[in-house]
Amino acid sequence: GQQVMQIPQYQHVQEGEDFTTYCNSSTTLSNIQWYKQRPGGHPVFLIQLVKSGEVKKQKRLTFQFGEAKKNSSLHITATQTTDVGTYFCAGPSQGGAGNMLTFGGGTRLMVKP
Amino acid sequence: DTAVSQTPKYLVTQMGNDKSIKCEQNLGHDTMYWYKQDSKKFLKIMFSYNNKELIINETVPNRFSPKSPDKAHLNLHINSLELGDSAVYFCASSQKAAQYFGPGTRLTVT
Numbered sequence: 001g002q003q004v005m006q007i008p009q010y011q012h013v014q015e016g017e018d019f020t021t022y023c024n025s026s027t028t029l030s031n032i033q034w035y036k037q038r039p040g041g042h043p044v045f046l047i048q049l050v051k052s053g054e055v056k057k058q059k060r061l062t063f064q065f066g067e068a069k070k071n072s073s074l075h076i077t078a079t080q081t082t083d084v085g086t087y088f089c090a091g092p093s094q095g096g097a098g099n100m101l102t103f104g105g106g107t108r109l110m111v112k113p
Numbered sequence: 114d115t116a117v118s119q120t121p122k123y124l125v126t127q128m129g130n131d132k133s134i135k136c137e138q139n140l141g142h143d144t145m146y147w148y149k150q151d152s153k154k155f156l157k158i159m160f161s162y163n164n165k166e167l168i169i170n171e172t173v174p175n176r177f178s179p180k181s182p183d184k185a186h187l188n189l190h191i192n193s194l195e196l197g198d199s200a201v202y203f204c205a206s207s208q209k210a211a212q213y214f215g216p217g218t219r220l221t222v223t
Binding site: 031033035037041042043044045048086088090093097098099100101102103105106108 | 144146153154155156157158161162163166168170203205207210211212213214215216217
């Protein structure tokens, strides 16, 4: 079945350092979504990428969709303590039926002030 | 106003019991979902429900059943609870791509 993997699992950074999480799918994706879950909270939608090679920015966050539409990355510039949380990528599962998503395992970001 | 709400927030019960978790969304979305998040934070889709069409993740035991009394609600019923059912269960809804998650229900089976 479809697998979505993320690396690293955990990342400790000093405040002000950059951070990147990578997402890889075993199958080609029609789109990829990114979510952030704060400790004790629920996943919150960040963005969707649809086009091959697409790059989108949200302030200090840069999202990229690979040319083959099987991988994606999220890069945070100059991390802040408010960036703490787990970042998940997700792609359509079961052929996209019912808009169901398969989530990656997440990357947990910890920021030292 | 809370967009997606779930009750209860915490649920502690014994093995073998039957329990329900309620979910309501006031966003007017057409599709609702249930996810299970285990202790390692893995998020797994369980069900998708849209206009009476139910799509089930084949790995979900048939002890789990969603019930939708109307478009704004998708409740989760669990029969014969097992220790392995302990997890956080999230309800979500969507109209297009973005899924909006509820605050979660932490289920502990003893």
